[in-house]
Amino acid sequence: MIGLGTMGAGIAEVFARGGLPVTAVEADAGALARGMGIIDGSLNRAVSRGRMSEQDRAEVAGRITPAGSLADLSGADLVIEVVPEQMPIKREIVTGLDQVLRPDAIIATNTSSLSVTTIAAHSAHPDRVIGMHFFNPAPVMKLVEVVTTVLTAPSVGAAVTDLARALGKTPVQVTDRAGFVANALLLPYLNHAIRLLETGYASREDIDLAVTAGIGLPMGPLTLLDLIGLDTSLAVLEVLQHEFGGSRYTPAPLLRRLTDAGRVGRKSGAGFYDYRQADPGQGPGSGQASNQDQPAAPGSVTVLAEPAAARADELAGLIEQAGITVTRDPGQPSDLVIVAVGPDGGVTGPATAAGRPNDAVGLHLVTPELAEIVAGPRTSEQAVSAARALADRLGLRSVRSPDRPGLLVGALLYPHLRDAVAMVGDGYAAPADVDAAMTLGCGYPRGPMTLLAEAGPDRAVAVLAAMHAAYGDPAFAPHPLLADYVAAAVSPLEYPGR
Ligand code: 3HC
Numbered sequence: 001m002i003g004l005g006t007m008g009a010g011i012a013e014v015f016a017r018g019g020l021p022v023t024a025v026e027a028d029a030g031a032l033a034r035g036m037g038i039i040d041g042s043l044n045r046a047v048s049r050g051r052m053s054e055q056d057r058a059e060v061a062g063r064i065t066p067a068g069s070l071a072d073l074s075g076a077d078l079v080i081e082v083v084p085e086q087m088p089i090k091r092e093i094v095t096g097l098d099q100v101l102r103p104d105a106i107i108a109t110n111t112s113s114l115s116v117t118t119i120a121a122h123s124a125h126p127d128r129v130i131g132m133h134f135f136n137p138a139p140v141m142k143l144v145e146v147v148t149t150v151l152t153a154p155s156v157g158a159a160v161t162d163l164a165r166a167l168g169k170t171p172v173q174v175t176d177r178a179g180f181v182a183n184a185l186l187l188p189y190l191n192h193a194i195r196l197l198e199t200g201y202a203s204r205e206d207i208d209l210a211v212t213a214g215i216g217l218p219m220g221p222l223t224l225l226d227l228i229g230l231d232t233s234l235a236v237l238e239v240l241q242h243e244f245g246g247s248r249y250t251p252a253p254l255l256r257r258l259t260d261a262g263r264v265g266r267k268s269g270a271g272f273y274d275y276r277q278a279d280p281g282q283g284p285g286s287g288q289a290s291n292q293d294q295p296a297a298p299g300s301v302t303v304l305a306e307p308a309a310a311r312a313d314e315l316a317g318l319i320e321q322a323g324i325t326v327t328r329d330p331g332q333p334s335d336l337v338i339v340a341v342g343p344d345g346g347v348t349g350p351a352t353a354a355g356r357p358n359d360a361v362g363l364h365l366v367t368p369e370l371a372e373i374v375a376g377p378r379t380s381e382q383a384v385s386a387a388r389a390l391a392d393r394l395g396l397r398s399v400r401s402p403d404r405p406g407l408l409v410g411a412l413l414y415p416h417l418r419d420a421v422a423m424v425g426d427g428y429a430a431p432a433d434v435d436a437a438m439t440l441g442c443g444y445p446r447g448p449m450t451l452l453a454e455a456g457p458d459r460a461v462a463v464l465a466a467m468h469a470a471y472g473d474p475a476f477a478p479h480p481l482l483a484d485y486v487a488a489a490v491s492p493l494e495y496p497g498r
Helices: 006-017 029-048 054-062 087-100 116-121 154-166 182-198 204-214 221-228 230-244 253-260 312-321 348-353 381-393 407-425 431-442 448-455 457-471 480-488
Strands: 022-025 064-067 078-081 106-109 129-133 143-148 170-175 300-305 325-327 336-340 360-365 370-375 397-402
Touching: 006 022, 006 029, 006 054, 006 064, 022 029, 029 054, 029 064, 054 064, 078 087, 087 106, 087 116, 106 154, 116 129, 129 154, 143 154, 143 431, 154 170, 170 431, 182 204, 182 221, 182 230, 182 253, 182 407, 182 431, 204 221, 204 370, 204 397, 204 407, 221 230, 230 253, 300 312, 300 348, 312 325, 312 336, 312 360, 336 348, 336 381, 360 381, 370 381, 370 407, 381 397, 397 407, 407 431, 407 448, 407 457, 407 480, 431 448, 448 457, 457 480
Parallel strands: 022 064, 078 106, 106 129, 143 170, 300 325, 300 336, 336 360, 370 397
Antiparallel strands: 129 143, 360 370
């Protein structure tokens, strides 16, 4: 193992837990000590949580030998480099390894962004160079993308695939294209979340809560960026932008600024969230910060319906059950007007027609646990606060969204699903591989193609077309394959698009 940062240490732990002796190299003694400290911390945590015996911990730790130079790797069957994502550093390592390794030893790179082909081309044995891409946290995430190039010997691909399986991971074989499967889908979605934050579309907590409570992913995008590292995320996006072009991959200015400032996430103590507080667990994803100063729930509410929204009756019933007086008559006085809206919002029309644009708020029930509170151009802050208090009273978590196509959840979700469809349409990955990558690599409960099948391709087309019309960005235009699913009534899970 060369490089014992967050990923290198995690991968070393995976191999040692798998019973293989590991030599862990860092040129700098301080970095080596820090890396070994990460491994010790992780193993100790496993023991304290009762997931590993003290004897196993000692055995696993005993399999990892710290070392200071490439020469210490001369007997290795496989070397994995996990050094920073800079080609000159990778090149130096690959050429250095040529001097010390047996000619049949495999060199694997954990690069998440650079071309494995270019790295291989620097070796005297490019047929034995391969990508072995793990996911953070490496001991937990099951996916390993095995990246073969036009130069890789088939036997090397097979050996590394078998090895990944023997380590308890699920290998997915991919060819050398920027971002492979998982990062090429994950990073543009994370980038979009940063844009929504920096343009004031939604707050940090609401963006994260929209994804965890609204879509069911294990982490909100800003919390996940802090885990991956903003510097790493920026590096991956730059490569994606170079390879594919377009707004989805153009790094959000805020990502660059935070990286320049050294605020690169958990590993530096702060990123989008601050981890130096006494209890960082209270920060990311809590969704409570913006609710702190809110008033009591309103005593009386007028419930109106945006014409396309079918759920006004359900909402009125919920509010009544919470002991709040409900009227459906716009002429009756009340503390707050709630317009039951669908996933595309539309609070302004009914609010204006009722003559109460300032105290009218849209409410979209996303899931039984989450409501989107939709503020129109004339909605007052007091009305938004009262609506959030009302959601609290109903036992709902809430996120605030502007009255825009897709609101907050849809604006994050549908372009992400579109990217997945485009990857299938390109013939780079089959629907099942896309879903496997995102469930096993990023902890999605269901992959994007399954999410699309559940939401309905017609729904995706509608939101994307509305986003495209509103913003004019071709990245939101419904993909032709998406239109095929709708026109031919074929399932996104079954139709490979070619
Ligand atoms: N090291 C070892 N084990 C860890 C760990 C770590 N850093 N972090 C969490 N764990 C273990 C915990 O000990 C726990 O194990 P247990 O259930 O046996 O006790 C288990 O993982 C679950 O952890 P927690 O209960 O503390 O927390 P969560 O249930 O919230 O899960 C998570 C944490 C697994 C990280 C989950 O939030 C998740 O899946 N998040 C998504 C992560 C993701 O998307 N990763 C991919 C990023 S992209 C990438 O890495 C590619 C790169 O090229 C950019």
